[in-house]
Amino acid sequence: MLAVTAADHRSTGPVAVLANPTAGQGRHRELLPRLLARLADAGRPVRLLTAGTPGEAEAACHAAVAAGVGALVAVGGDGTVHRALQAVAGTTVPFGPVPAGTGNDFAADTGFPTDPLAAAGVIAEALRTGRDHPVDLARMTGAAGGGHRWYGAVLAAGFDAVVNERANRMRWPRGRLRYDLAILAELARLRPRRYTLRLDGVAHTLEAVLVAVGNGASYGGGMRICPDADLTDGLLDVVVGGRFDRRTLLRVKPRIHTGTHLTHPLVRRYRARTVELVAEGITTYADGERALPLPVRISAVPGAVRLLR
Template structure:
């Protein structure tokens, strides 16, 4: 196999760098020809990944977390080059959706078995593979990204506590497959897969190969009710809350004032944005 291995040196607190040499050795022992890609930053890494994909390797392998998977998806979506994932980040939600966590991802790559799944476009230029969120959760991301301490997931807990004190429901306007509706909501999530944020199953019925996106709307609720319903998101229990609306769609446009969207954990930009499913846009090594 001819593999392009895209590496995020900072994923998992630097764990990828410590594991890089043994991972490459295992791949080469298994018969793969491996070229390692480490960019000087996200833009450089994406340019290098796109160059590698243009040379049609047997796979582009993302060795990192969901952020690196998001970057790799920009390079492989809509091509015949499969995406491999060696999960080494904090969340690894896409890898979990593909059944790669708790197993041997290197073996999966060497076997070369692929699954064809959907991806979603945001506007004309961006793709996402898992979940796009906006509202309370994206504002927590904005806060967390501005923090230098504490490290890891702890800073998201600090950011969530800070945001909860001042948060107010947001006036969203949604256009779902041409149907327009307005919602006062705490958050809106659009999912190609079910989870984000290290296992929060915000779109619990999402399937990555059904040609549809799942839309979860958590309507305006009091803060105590919001905390209780949000705490159940890891098991998808929020789905039964009376303030939660769940839809399926091929295209969703989201509009709201002063709201930024995140997808696959990466900052996309302010609303309005349109998400459109692209059936079968990804081939993933499983």
């Protein structure tokens, strides 16, 4: 009897699906049966993972990969993708994102259709033909054994991270209004912070309001904070917005949607394979998810995930 290799199992093994029914305020929830049926067109068994919390979702993905699934698919937004990436990063298990959230930056930046059913069709075709291709991920490591996280899109470590942290601490109100109130509160106390950046070992000390480290170009549902980032070049794009006052920040923020903020005289852009980022009082957000407190070390990892496209 012939042994089944990892490559053989990838071509025949079941497809595990992580789905977030609350993604995008639940507007795609009724699509899930059709999405599962579309994925089944690949001729593989499709297994829906069960989880009640983000932590359980991540654990379910790790368990599925450890059990030898042939592929992992995430149906949801960037948060759902982020959870799934923790399990497939650095493995041979191919991955497909179905964009069904409020922010779908990783799926968009890697060329998947914005329509969930169309994206599921692309993934099913890739499964059927055995096609996948590698793209980079970023791997962040905390200080003094503080763990590590993978991310696919952008790490926020400035004003946007501070706003997210405040919004997550607020019990009221719910929804977008809570985030808007957090923005107003942080604008009222806006001040540049002192950062130390070590880019491939070269230190830069600066004061800044915005700091983003991009594997991909976008965060926050299409804001092109690192517009020149390339997910296949083995490099991280670092964008720094310097000593903005409130008025300047409010003028520059809309330009981030189109990526034209890089021409502002207070904005700097760097590229590096490794980035060490140090500042006080900042908890980072990666792919929109709460990640590690500074200081962190971030490395670009070429070909860390194989996409079903």
